[in-house]
Amino acid sequence: MAMTLRLSPEQDHALTLLASATGTSKHEAAVRAIVAAAARTLADATVTATAREVLPGYKTLEDDIRRARPTRRP
Template identity: 90%
Template sequence: MAMTLRLSPEQDHALTLLASASGTSKHEAAVRAIVQAAARTLADAQVQATARELLPGRKQLEDEIRRARRF
């Protein structure tokens, strides 16, 4: 599927640096970054779910932190 990605000059520069560092095109660097971010997000969610199951009080502590951040 084709998609247009509109970037600010700063974001384009960051993508250029990322592509250069990995020796790939900007397209490939963007695709890899998306896949890595998705994998990290899913892994983090799995760790959080496991911690809630194994650590008593974990969910309550998370809820308290979220409430405190609102202020």
């Protein structure tokens, strides 16, 4: 499936550096980054769900940590 990816100059520079570091094209570097991010996100979600089921008080601790963290900016 074709897709257009619009990047800021800074994002394009970061992608160029990533492609250079991995010895791939910018397209391949972007694809690999997407797959890696998806795998991490799904793995994190699985660990979180398991911890919520197995560890008493995990949800409360998780909520406390989220409130204490500074807000992420895109």
